[in-house]
Amino acid sequence: MQYTEIMVRYGELSTKGKNRKDFIRQLGKNVRHVLHDFDNLTVSAKRDRLHVTLNGDDSDAVIDRLKDVFGIENFSPSLKVEKNMDDVKKTVVDMVKSQFKDGMTFKIDTRRQDKNFPLDTHDINDALGGCVIDNVKGIKAKMKNPDITIRVEVRMNGIFLSSETIQGAGGLPVGTGGRATMMLSGGIDSPVAAYMGMKRGVKLDMVHFYSPPYTSQQALAKAKELTSKLTRFGGNIQFIQVPFTEIQEEIKQKVPEGYLMTIQRRMMLRIAAALTLSRHCKGVFTGESLGQVASQTLESMMAINDVTTVPVLKPLLSLDKTEIIKVAKKIDTYDLSILPFEDCCTVFTPPAPKTKPNLEKTRECEKLIDVEGLMKRSLDNVKVMDIKPGEEFLNSQEDVFAELL
Numbered sequence: 542m543q544y545t546e547i548m549v550r551y552g553e554l555s556t557k558g559k560n561r562k563d564f565i566r567q568l569g570k571n572v573r574h575v576l577h578d579f580d581n582l583t584v585s586a587k588r589d590r591l592h593v594t595l596n597g598d599d600s601d602a603v604i605d606r607l608k609d610v611f612g613i614e615n616f617s618p619s620l621k622v623e624k625n626m627d628d629v630k631k632t633v634v635d636m637v638k639s640q641f642k643d644g645m646t647f648k649i650d651t652r653r654q655d656k657n658f659p660l661d662t663h664d665i666n667d668a669l670g671g672c673v674i675d676n677v678k679g680i681k682a683k684m685k686n687p688d689i690t691i692r693v694e695v696r697m698n699g700i701f702l703s704s705e706t707i708q709g710a711g712g713l714p715v716g717t718g719g720r721a722t723m724m725l726s727g728g729i730d731s732p733v734a735a736y737m738g739m740k741r742g743v744k745l746d747m748v749h750f751y752s753p754p755y756t757s758q759q760a761l762a763k764a765k766e767l768t769s770k771l772t773r774f775g776g777n778i779q780f781i782q783v784p785f786t787e788i789q790e791e792i793k794q795k796v797p798e799g800y801l802m803t804i805q806r807r808m809m810l811r812i813a814a815a816l817t818l819s820r821h822c823k824g825v826f827t828g829e830s831l832g833q834v835a836s837q838t839l840e841s842m843m844a845i846n847d848v849t850t851v852p853v854l855k856p857l858l859s860l861d862k863t864e865i866i867k868v869a870k871k872i873d874t875y876d877l878s879i880l881p882f883e884d885c886c887t888v889f890t891p892p893a894p895k896t897k898p899n900l901e902k903t904r905e906c907e908k909l910i911d912v913e914g915l916m917k918r919s920l921d922n923v924k925v926m927d928i929k930p931g932e933e934f935l936n937s938q939e940d941v942f943a944e945l946l
C-alpha cells in the first residue's frame with residue numbers, strides 16, 4: 542500500500558523531562574539526514590510525535606530506513622483521507638480487506654483533535670465498525686486484543702488512518718548523549734562497538750589509521766563504507782583518516798619486537814585522544830573485548846591506556862566473539878568486515894607480541910622513538926570527510942575482486 546504519512550512515536554526520550562525539546566530536535570535532524578535522498582517528503586518533529594509526510598515518495602523504502610533510526614519506539618504508516626465519511630469508509634474497508642484472513646477480529650480506535658467535526662469518536666467508531674461488518678464477510682468486532690486495529694485520527698487538515706505499528710530501533714537519538722571519537726578499524730568488532738555507542742545517543746567521529754603502501758586504497762575504502770553503513774542509525778558521520786606509516790616504520794625499526802604492538806597501540810590512542818580533545822569530544826570508543834587477543838588483556842590495556850586520561854570506552858568488553866558476530870550480521874557490517882583487506886595493525890603484528898607487557902618497560906621502549914614529532918606529522922596530515930547515508934566507497938565489484946586475486 543502506498544501511504545501518505547508515517548507517524549513516528551518517540552522512544553525513551555519521552556521520559557527525559559526538560560531535555561525533551563533537544564531530544565526531539567535531534568531526532569528530527571537525524572531522520573532528515575537518514576532520508577536525505579528522498580526529494581519530496583517533509584519531516585516535522587512535534588512535541589508528541591514526529592510526522593514524515595511522503596508527498597508521493599515510496600513509503601516502503603522510507604519505512605525500511607526508519608526501522609534503524611535510534612530514538613524511535615515505533616511508527617505507523619498512515620493514509621490521509623479527506624474529511625468525508627464516505628471516503629473514510631471506503632478506505633477503512635480496503636485496509637481491513639488487505640489484512641483479513643478467516644476468523645480474524647477487528648476494532649476501530651478513533652481520536653478526535655478537530656472538535657468541530659460533526660461526528661464524535663463513538664459515532665465514528667460505530668459508523669466505520671458497521672461498515673466493516675457489512676463489507677468483510679465473516680469478520681467480528683473485538684475490543685480486547687483484536688487481530689486488526691484501525692486507528693482513525695481526525696485532525697484539522699484531514700483524517701489519518703493507520704493499521705500497522707512497526708517496531709523501531711529503540712535507544713536514544715544519536716547526538717543526545719554527547720560526542721566522542723571511535724577508533725574504527727576494518728574489522729568485525731569496532732563497527733559493532735560503534736553501533737552500541739550510538740544506541741546510547743553518542744555521536745561518534747570515526748578515527749581510522751591507515752598505512753600506505755602497506756595497506757591498500759581498498760582497506761581505506763572499506764573503513765569508509767563501514768562508516769556509511771553506520772549512518773543509518775543516526776545520520777551523517779565524520780570520518781577522520783590518520784596516516785600511520787611513518788609511525789609504524791619507526792616503531793618497527795627501533796622498538797624491541799615484543800613491545801611493537803603495545804607501542805603502536807599507545808601511539809594510536811595518543812593520536813585518538815589528541816583528536817578527541819581538539820574536536821571537543823568527551824571520550825574514545827574502541828572495539829576491544831577482554832581477553833580476545835594479545836592487546837586485549839588487562840595488562841595490555843593498562844600499558845596502553847597509560848598515555849591518556851581521556852575516558853576509553855569499550856562497549857564490547859564482556860562479549861564473546863560469537864555474540865559480536867551475531868550483532869555484526871544483524872547490522873549488516875559482517876560481510877564487509879570479513880573482506881580480506883589488510884589492516885595496518887595486522888601488517889605490523891610481530892609473531893609473538895607480549896600478552897602481559899610491563900608498564901615501566903613499555904615506557905622505556907617508547908623513549909626510543911620521537912613520540913612528539915611523529916604525532917605532529919601524523920596529525921598535520923589527517924583528512925576529514927562527512928559521510929552520508931547510502932554513500933559507497935568500495936569501487937565496482939571488479940576492482941574488489943582484482944585485489945583479492
Ligand SMILES: Nc1ncnc2c1ncn2[C@@H]1O[C@H](COP(=O)(O)OP(=O)(O)OP(=O)(O)O)[C@@H](O)[C@H]1O
Pocket residue numbers: 723724725726727728729730731732748749750751826827828829830833834836884885886
Ligand atoms: N586501523 C585502525 N584504525 C582505527 N582503530 C583501530 C585500527 N586497528 C585497530 N583499531 C582499534 O583497536 C581495537 C582493537 O583492535 P585489534 O585489531 O586488536 O582487535 P580486533 O578484535 O580485531 O578489533 P576489530 O575487529 O575492531 O578490528 C579495534 O577494535 C579498534 O577500536
